Amino acid sequence: MSEVVVIGLGQLGRVFAGGLLRSGHTVVPVNRGDDMFTVAHAHPEPSLVLVSVAENDFHTVLAAMPGAWRPHAALIQNELLPRDWEKYRYTDPTVISVWFEKKKGTDAKSLIASPVAGPGAALLCRALTSIDLPCREVAPGDALLFELVRKNVTILTTNLAGLKTGGTVSQLWAQHEVFARQVANEVMAIQDALTGVAHDREKLITGMLEAFDGDPDHGCTGRSAPARLARAIAHADEFGLAVPTLRSLAR
Structure with missing residues (x-):
């Protein structure tokens, strides 16, 4: 063996x-x-x-x-x-x-x-x-990179948005879609900067929603959310990104 x-x-x-x-x-x-x-x-x-x-x-x-x-x-x-x-x-x-x-x-x-x-x-x-x-x-390369970014967008959007909304991922999208998209767009801007690639944002949102459907009662946030928010803002500072929605959550 x-x-x-x-x-x-x-x-x-x-x-x-x-x-x-x-x-x-x-x-x-x-x-x-x-x-x-x-x-x-x-x-x-x-x-x-x-x-x-x-x-x-x-x-x-x-x-x-x-x-x-x-x-x-x-x-x-x-x-x-x-x-x-x-x-x-x-x-x-x-x-x-x-x-x-x-x-x-x-x-x-x-x-x-x-x-x-x-x-x-x-x-x-x-x-x-x-x-x-x-x-x-x-496949390694672009296909893998998309999957990694998709996971990051899902985790960060739910964790960070959940700091304000609480609740489950299905509730986040059903009741706070506009806010969730604002968070997701800023998260995706950070991911673009970190990877040097402009990703297809609607494809990433579709991928995130597929994960939501897999466990609609999954809680949005957890113990690691404040650290994730601080890390996201540090990355935004590194690349000169405004991310006003994320900064409002930190305040």
Whole structure:
């Protein structure tokens, strides 16, 4: 059986580990506090190295990953964009935009099929579908970039708009569509600046609404929303974007 290293065995990492085991792989765990170089010495040629750590640890892990593992890296993270891995000179990682959630004490719940691109895409899709979580392969490059931006727009629009409206995603669109579009347009302007690409905004809105339909009772906001707002405004400042709606939320 081929080995897959899983860095981070939180809620999400355990879902992937279960799918990998179910699909016939040996899972090599790396927990907080483990030395990656020690594990890499014992397991130098895994089929994949899945980085499923918390947001605050993500860049630290990418920067510190042993060289032998880097060609096999597979990345999961919210607000992920190519610049996040390119700064550490990863050239062709496997990247998955996860559209299921796993909370403590509940089974994983899928909203829509999770798109994945890169050398390990087929392996990850087999793992997820083996535990009844839909997955689809997309091409690296433009197709993957659209999927990452679509996820970012969905998360940021719902989280940031929800700071004012509360409620669920279906209520956000049914009762506050004009406001939600204002937030979404400013979020999309930031994503355009971060990626250097002018994305099709109506296509992104359509993609966001598809996710809403997948879980209409999903709550808009959560504990991470204030930090996401601060990060969005920092990005806007970096590129000289006005984003008046987002700044009003910060006030």
